[in-house]
Amino acid sequence: MPFVLSRVDDRLIHGQVVIGWGRPLGVQRILLIDDDVAANDWEQDLYRMAVPEGVTIEFAGTAAAAARLGAWQADARRSMLLTGSVPSLVRLYAADPVALHRINLGGLHHRPGRTERLPYLYLTPDEYHSLVELELLGADITAQDVPSAVPVGLGALA
Amino acid sequence: MNGAGRAFLRLLSVQGSWNYERMQGIGMGFAAEPLLDDLRTTEPGRYPEAVVRSAEFFNANPYLAGLALGASARAEYDAVPGEQIVRLRAALAGPLGALGDSLFWAGILPALSGLALAALALGAGWWVVALFVLAFNAVRLATASWALSTGLASGMRVGGALGASKLPRAATRSGAAAAFAVGVGTPMAAAWLLHPFGARGVASAVLIAGAGLGLARWSGARFTATRFGLLALGITLLLRLVTA
Amino acid sequence: MTGADGFTLLLLLLWGALAGIDLVSVPQAMFSRPLVAGTVAGALLGDVGAGLRVGAVLELFALDVLPVGAVRYPDYGAAAVGAAAIAAGSPWELGLGVAVGIGLLLSAVGGWSLLALRRLNADAVGRHAAALRSGEPSVIRRLHLASIARDVVRSLLLAGLALGVAGVTLRWVRLDRGTAAALTIAAVGAAAASALGGAARGAGTGSRRRWLAAGGAVGTVLGVLVWGLL
8 A cells, every 4th residue: 555654754763753653644564764774783673672563664775665665555554654864755756756745754853054944854955955856746745743733835944 | 980870860851951953962961971971081082072972963762861871871981983872872862762752651651640530530639649750750760770771781782682671562561551541531530520510511521522532533633632622611601601 | 829928929939830840851750740730739729629620631631742752742830830820719610611721821832932942952052063062071061051041941930920820810800600610611521532532643543542442431430430429
């Protein structure tokens, strides 16, 4: 089935993801897409501990994930796609624009070069322009950290 | 390494400088200061960069933050390369947040809260509230103390220690306990509070509660409790004014 | 609160401020829970019963919100103190509804003040970015303690506001018995919906939802018993 949520969040799996979104959406599988984590066994062990019983987690680097989007959607489980960076998102979108039609910006945090767009969302000018381009290609992008927050469109993040 | 006691006390304020730029980072650095004190003399070259690392961006459940604090401090003494410590801290934050939030905010806290409300409805006095505070803090302090000492003892091997602990399982189970306790406590507290108003009072309250649950379902999660409460009170007031 | 002396008011102000600092800064020992903040405030005013009930209703509202991660949430501590001050000393059946309404408004103001505090803290971190790169722990310590001091000021202001609003409410708001009772009933109904709605959302699907349903069934039976015994 289609992904129940495609989210960009540089903290990857944390409370908002597992409790805030995972429970109400009934998420059964988290697809964690991050090149560093995919290459690191002990980090994967940590993230496995973070998901509750009954939720499975799969790791992949961006390139591998782009090739597996179709297979993941053929699976009947309710899946959340999770990536920590805008470039990774752009790559995944290019691989399957339909699968990533709706994109949730959940949290990108302060880093040199980024400016505050929302309290939980800091973007560099490049990251912002990449997102605008995705929207021009047809993606539906909103920022929303938790379900109880009001979603904010890209236009308000300029 | 000395200073574990002082670090533990400082950890009680780990969110004291919470901000959107570093979240708990400064609070972690504040708690790390006593732990890193000995490094100043044993490894003066490494000390300043260790201090800088200790206050970088971090966010986890406050009661479990000690696990990351202790592990990174231990790793500094073990002469682990700096960039590995940075990755350890980053990789620990999310899982410690998910586990701790499940255990405390979505588990023990609502479970104890629901039980306290049920006890009040059964006629218990203010001492139930004292018991609620004591019980929560007993679990919280025991967990936080375990977290710091486990982190300090394990360093880079902290993931294994976390996996071998009861924490992941407790986080899962406490959610069921919370759901049950809030389910028990809510109707009991309502019965206790509505008793003076008789059957008509109960019927009105059930109607309002039903409307609230329906509205929450229809509007998604965006209709917050505060807004619905104020709406319900406002409409009641208006109806009274109109019919008076 | 109408007959409270200056010393009691001072204690209420300090308790409200402590509840505010407790929520996020230190020691996070649940003094900020409305059930705790309201009960102690009621006790200070010589009416524990009213404090308990106001605290219980606001606690049900607070169960809607899980303070997960970095999310914004209402601050119920000082709000519960203000609400308890409104309800204390008069029949709780009539004071509860108004008290809870004011408490909800105050909790929203409290949540907003928390956002402002976090921005001020971020500004301070930004201003000291260069010093933070020096590796000098005193910079971190000063930043941290200054942030806590900011929260102390925030919490004192919020507690002062709560008591002020409570005083104004007691002085100016006059309701007939029927309206006051209707508001109390509405407050309890809305509070129950909040707690159950929050629990349902937090439980999600699967076994937790069944535990919630089982709890609700047990609670309803016990609630009927409580009703009969009272």
